[in-house]
Amino acid sequence: MTTYLFTVTGMHCASCGMLIDETLEDDIDGVTRSETSVRKGQTTVTAAEHVQVDTIVAAIAQVGYQARLEATS
Numbered sequence: 001m002t003t004y005l006f007t008v009t010g011m012h013c014a015s016c017g018m019l020i021d022e023t024l025e026d027d028i029d030g031v032t033r034s035e036t037s038v039r040k041g042q043t044t045v046t047a048a049e050h051v052q053v054d055t056i057v058a059a060i061a062q063v064g065y066q067a068r069l070e071a072t073s
Contacts, residue, residue, distance in 0.1 A: 001032065003073045004053065006043045010065040014038060023063050028055060043067065 017036035020043055024034040030048035045056055053069050060067040
């Protein structure tokens with residue numbers, strides 16, 4: 001498993017964060033956890049090794065937000 005930290009822009013409320021988390025966890029095979037903090041403007045994603053960063057960024061963009069990878073662990 002790999003953990004990614006993204007900066008996400010365009011979020012305004014808790015529903016924005018829930019939408020991102022549900023989209024990543026439900027739509028991307030291999031994402032086991034997504035935790036979004038609207039206050040911090042960040043999303044932390046835990047995913048299997050085969051999940052590509054571009055796939056995560058594209059899924060976030062598809063629901064209306066911009067994401068940029070900040071860190072990987």
